[in-house]
Amino acid sequence: MNRPVVLSLGSVNVDFQVRIDGTPEFGTTLLGRDFRRLGGGKAANVAFLARRLDVAAQLLARVGDDDLSEHALAPLREIGVDLARTSAVQGHSTGVALIAVPPDGQKTIILAGNANEAWTRDDASEVVLAIERAPRGSVLVVDYEIAGFVVEQAVEAASRRGLPVVLDPAPPDRVDWRLLPRIAVVVPDASETEHLTGIAIDDLAAGARAAGILLERGAQAACVKLKGGGCVLAQAEQTVHVAPVPVEVIDTTGAGDAFAGALAVALLEQRPMVEAACFAAAASLLAVAGYGSQPAYPTRADLEEVARQLEARTEILHQK
Ligand code: RIB
Numbered sequence: 001m002n003r004p005v006v007l008s009l010g011s012v013n014v015d016f017q018v019r020i021d022g023t024p025e026f027g028t029t030l031l032g033r034d035f036r037r038l039g040g041g042k043a044a045n046v047a048f049l050a051r052r053l054d055v056a057a058q059l060l061a062r063v064g065d066d067d068l069s070e071h072a073l074a075p076l077r078e079i080g081v082d083l084a085r086t087s088a089v090q091g092h093s094t095g096v097a098l099i100a101v102p103p104d105g106q107k108t109i110i111l112a113g114n115a116n117e118a119w120t121r122d123d124a125s126e127v128v129l130a131i132e133r134a135p136r137g138s139v140l141v142v143d144y145e146i147a148g149f150v151v152e153q154a155v156e157a158a159s160r161r162g163l164p165v166v167l168d169p170a171p172p173d174r175v176d177w178r179l180l181p182r183i184a185v186v187v188p189d190a191s192e193t194e195h196l197t198g199i200a201i202d203d204l205a206a207g208a209r210a211a212g213i214l215l216e217r218g219a220q221a222a223c224v225k226l227k228g229g230g231c232v233l234a235q236a237e238q239t240v241h242v243a244p245v246p247v248e249v250i251d252t253t254g255a256g257d258a259f260a261g262a263l264a265v266a267l268l269e270q271r272p273m274v275e276a277a278c279f280a281a282a283a284s285l286l287a288v289a290g291y292g293s294q295p296a297y298p299t300r301a302d303l304e305e306v307a308r309q310l311e312a313r314t315e316i317l318h319q320k
Helices: 042-052 068-079 121-133 148-161 177-182 190-197 204-216 255-268 273-287 300-313
Strands: 005-009 013-020 032-040 056-064 086-089 095-101 108-112 139-143 165-168 221-225 231-235 238-242 315-319
Touching (some): 005 042, 005 148, 013 068, 032 042, 032 068, 032 095, 042 056, 042 068, 042 139, 042 255, 056 068, 056 121, 139 148, 148 165, 165 177, 165 255, 190 221, 204 231, 204 238, 204 315, 221 255, 221 273, 238 273, 255 273
Parallel strands (some): 005 056, 013 095, 056 086, 139 165
Antiparallel strands (some): 013 032, 095 108, 221 231, 231 238, 238 315
């Protein structure tokens, strides 16, 4: 198999999702509705999105040895994600995310990582092997909802092979800064950016400043995702604003994973960075317009159409 692959390393979960009408408070009960049990997890969502766009994808992840694992893996298997490097950890539960979606769509997630945290040194060596054997032109996407040492070894292996790495720095308190010089594109959201740089992303100028700091710390490119959609893309030679088109926000769950997955697909297809950022931002905008992560992910045709609209709206903020 010589077709390049999106290698997706990170979490795979079952998402238990409800809509709520109020704001949760500790010590109280809130009624939920529209319950769904969905396949989720950041790496699983990335791999699903890549397959939705008809690109080969392999998931590098761990599930438990329980009945939930099948709920997490079935949608991935169905869409054709390669699960040869996704294995079950004996004596552990599959990762579980409890997700509440209020009327404005800005979800809250409580995550029990479970098997996602149960990696051994041998498992990490398997990941390194998968990266070493991946077809030329493949792209690695990583998140930090798994044991950090696995992410670090994977990034080092990809760097030795010259494969681009997309880093979703979530959760941000786990990120090892020393990895940034090995990262092709880091893709934090506004709150992760604030955590990583100390800059509150209240406006475009703040987003551009923070993206610049991520470049100074070694990333080849930084895409800071903005609260209302769109992003700031900083590269050595220029900083660009990808302005969003208006969409009705139903549920933001998995929008960041759609961004990372679409960006990886665009890099694999060797698109120029600005075009890749528009493609990623379009995937994220379309993902928020539906309920749940994977069920809301767009088709290639819809994605290309919105990406074209975004390309027409890009604005250069700074040029060297
Ligand atoms: O980014 C959304 C994902 O984060 C959910 O699918 C959930 O499982 C958590 O990992």
